Amino acid sequence: MxxxxxxxxxxxxxxxxxxxxxxxxxxxxxxxxxxxxxxxxxxxxxxxxxxxxxxxxxxxxxxxxxxxxxxxxxxxxxxxxxxxxxxxxxxxxxxxxxxxxxxxxxxxxxxxxxxxxxxxxxxxxxxxxxxxxxxxxxxxxCYQSTLNQVLQLVITKASFEEQLAQALTTILSTCCFTTLGKGSIYTVNLEQADLEWSTAAQPDLVMVSQLNGGLAPENKLDFRENESQVQLISDASNSRYYVAPITLQNKPVGALYIYIDASYEDGPQTREFLSSVCHILAGMIRISQYNRALEKHSAELEEVVERRTQELHDALRKQEQLNDTFIAANKKLEYFATTDELTKLMNRRCFFERADAEAARAHRYGRKTLLAILDVDFFKEVNDTFGHQVGDRVLAQVANVIVETIREHDFVGRIGGEEFALLMPETTLEDGKEICERVRQAISSSQVVVGSHSIAISASMGLSEVRQEELTIGGAMIRADQALYDSKHRGRNLISLN
Ligand SMILES: [Mg+2]
Missing domain, CATH: 3.40.50.2300 (Response regulator)
Known part of the structure; x- marks a missing residue:
């Protein structure tokens, strides 16, 4: 020089x-x-x-x-x-x-x-x-201005690679460097950047940016030996270049290579400048790492949310199905708990519940209520002669006839084998008798056909008032039962009043 x-x-x-x-x-x-x-x-x-x-x-x-x-x-x-x-x-x-x-x-x-x-x-x-x-x-x-320009790049919207490329151009155009304009920036493979340096092998350097053939020479700087020092190297082919390690928390994450010509005078200022530049580059790398991590995290989060939403939908759908099943099961349960399966009438328990409620209501409002008990005549003989299936048909027919004959607000239940009870709210004794008579006639005029046989059916009935002072039909049941007994004794197919 x-x-x-x-x-x-x-x-x-x-x-x-x-x-x-x-x-x-x-x-x-x-x-x-x-x-x-x-x-x-x-x-x-x-x-x-x-x-x-x-x-x-x-x-x-x-x-x-x-x-x-x-x-x-x-x-x-x-x-x-x-x-x-x-x-x-x-x-x-x-x-x-x-x-x-x-x-x-x-x-x-x-x-x-x-x-x-x-x-x-x-x-x-x-x-x-x-x-x-x-x-x-x-x-x-000049250094200060370059540092400022490189620092500005950190907040630009450009991609990490574009930022590094722009940074290299800016550094090489610093007036203090010679006109060679030759250099490069390497970063470690960012996937490996988190490796423990002491135990990991030398990480791969990936060239992110280079200008005018500023490739890293074969004998790359071994960061483990040289830590974070900026070095000026003259190699065998008479090239002179600075190599400045880029470190994050004492871990090397890259290197900056700047070629200079023979006339360039090395000085501590240049090394300090390159060291400062590398701090900024390290910042860029860190931000890029954060961004990568953030993107990855966001993607994972999105996936989790999507999966959870799907699971929730599935669970809700399943719950809806379960609810439907549950409601259906409840309806079925209620049906079986209240209905006599053979005749589709109220069963004994259901009839008593409703009849008691009606009795209480009649007591409260001072209304007249009538109760009748009906028993199919000679039912045992039908069963014995024709079998239970025919007996069942007789019972079903009797139930149908009663339902078709009574008024809309009367109600009937099967309270025993061949025994039915009929409650007639707000009914006078005269009206009650008339209804019972219609029922009796309707039953005795119906028949069940079995093959060539035609089975005649009839029923005996006992009728009683639910008294004003009675809160349930218990008393009326006993009285109606006695009346029924009378009907049976007097020859059947009759109505008796207690
Ligand atoms: Mg002179």
């Missing part, structure tokens, strides 16, 4: 050699001292410096020279190398030309001939320091 140059321009050789020896004596060999005898020659040298990318911190120029004047030369240099500091050294300059040089060339200092060596050297040193301070400030500003 060539040393920075201090360019001295004067049309008197003796002045040039004097300047050179004074500068060399005081600055040592840190700088290369270039001499030009005219402005034109100075510009030629400048072209060469440009080609070699050699730094030019300082120009010391005479004002009055053959050809180009010093102020014009300095103005042109200022235009080409804005950071280069300039000192005018002349005995003949007018105030006007000095003013011109200050305005157009940003003249750092004016020294008149003959000069004092100490003054000159002090001025030169101050100029050089100013140049490097300014350069450093520019570099810091």
């Amino acid at each position: 060539s040393r920075p140059v201090i360019l001295c321009v004067d049309d008197e050789r003796i002045i040039l050699s004097s300047l050179k020896s004074q500068l060399m004596n005081n600055l040592g060999d840190r700088y290369q001292i270039e001499l030009a005898e005219s402005g034109e020659e100075a510009l030629e040298i400048l072209e060469e410096l440009d080609e070699n990318q050699t730094e030019l911190p300082l120009v010391i120029a005479d004002q009055i020279m053959g050809g180009m004047y010093g102020d014009e030369l300095l103005a042109r240099i200022k235009h080409m190398r804005p950071n280069t500091h300039s000192i005018m050294l002349t005995g003949q300059a007018t105030a006007e030309s000095v003013g011109e040089a200050v305005n157009k060339a940003g003249l750092f200092r004016y020294i008149s001939k003959p000069w004092d060596e100490e003054d000159l050297i002090l001025t030169v040193k101050t100029g050089l320091r100013s140049y490097y301070d300014q350069k450093e400030i520019q570099r810091q500003e």
Whole structure:
């Protein structure tokens, strides 16, 4: 790498050699001292410096020279190398030309001939320091601006890969780096990023982004040995590159490779800058990990919700079916609990419940209620002669006849084998007798046909009032039973009143 140059321009050789020896004596060999005898020659040298990318911190120029004047030369240099500091050294300059040089060339200092060596050297040193301070400030500003730009990327809507690609472009375009623009960003396989570093094998590095062939070299940095240090590596093929590990909680999750050319001067600032960049990149990786985890979690949650909803639907449907079954079963149960299966009339228990309720109601409102008991005549003989199936048909027929004959609000139940009870609410004795008579006649005029036989049926009945003071039909039952007994004794197919 060539040393920075201090360019001295004067049309008197003796002045040039004097300047050179004074500068060399005081600055040592840190700088290369270039001499030009005219402005034109100075510009030629400048072209060469440009080609070699050699730094030019300082120009010391005479004002009055053959050809180009010093102020014009300095103005042109200022235009080409804005950071280069300039000192005018002349005995003949007018105030006007000095003013011109200050305005157009940003003249750092004016020294008149003959000069004092100490003054000159002090001025030169101050100029050089100013140049490097300014350069450093520019570099810091540049780093800061790059960091800000990369940081901005974190909150853009772009995908993780796009963010990293943009970040790499931004980092490589940092003015302090050379024009190579070559580099890459690698991240570990994010699926492996949670592995315990101490026990896991070196995770796979996946290249996320690269520019201008900035692939990672074969001998990848071993993070275990080098922890989180930014390193400058010169490899066998004369490539120079920085490798900066990207770490999350001391675990490496990636690496940044930045290629530089031979003229690039390494410094702690650059390493700090790369380290800061890597912090931001680590943040991007972390956010990406969070996002992945969040997406995965959301998907799982959605699946769970969907499954639960389905389960709930299934459970509800099953419950509905169960309810239907339950209701049907209850209806069936109620039916069997209250109905005599053979005749479809109320069974004994149901009849007593309803009849008692009716008795209580009649008691409350002072209404007349009648109770009749009906017994099929010679039923045992029917059973014995024709069998129980025929007996059952007789009972069913008697039940049908009763139901068809009585009034709408009367009700009848089968209370024993061939015994029926009939309750007639709000009925006078006369009306009750008439109803019973209709029933008796209807039964005796009906018959059951079995093959060639026609079985005549009849029934005996006992009738009783439910008395006003009675809250149940218990008493009336006993009295009606006695009346029935009378009917049987008197010859059957009769109605008796108690
Ligand atoms: Mg001169």
